Amino acid sequence: MDIGADQVGEVILLAREMTEQYTGAEEQFDGLIEGMNEDQRYDLVALCWIGRGDFEPEEWDDARRTAAEQATLSTADYLKGVDHLAEHLEAGLDAMGISPTDAEDSALEG
Template identity: 35%
Template sequence: MDPVTPLDTLCRIILRAREYEAQVPGNYDDDEDADEVDGEDGEALSALQDSINTSVEDELRTSLDDLAEDQQAEVLAFCWVGQGTYEAADWDEAIEEATDEVSSGGAVDELLEMPMLASVLEAGMAAFDLSCDGIGDLS
């Protein structure tokens, strides 16, 4: 399969998503010392980052917004395959539903809210023997 979205673009999205996921506020159920886990707004922060950098989210959002509609649909469909919502054999159905989601304007928000975006995008690409090996910073 040859993706509509250039492979280096997909890999750049994965890289940005990893950066974003490393700093997204987490939910802590433990009775940990609040001074150790609270951020500016009292939200617990992941162990990898001690403050929220909104520019990372802005960069990821911009990368997704800058994609053409068919490319946004493809990224969303790859993610759905990666998380098991669709099988690779059901690609046409996944693309059709993703295209509907893009048309309604909710695709970028759905992607940004998706748990483990980088991992599910990679897994979806892997289902079609696509990989970021040897591509830029991900090699």
């Protein structure tokens, strides 16, 4: 993966804040996603899809390729439209053998 677990952790935390309607969370979310390079954004979408069950962990390359091929909206806009985004990203990290708790803790420390 090109995206760091701490970056995913930060996205998860901001996704939760948006759900709870914290002021400024959506702007921070947009800025974080837009600050990522293309490969990191594809990784994020692929992780979401794996966590949602659209792909299996061993289909990582297919998930990334599909994310790249279907990128028509901005990644931030697409992800904001995904119900239960934080949970899907946590499940995606877990499926890929990465501790979501560690990722979120790392994001909080950074």
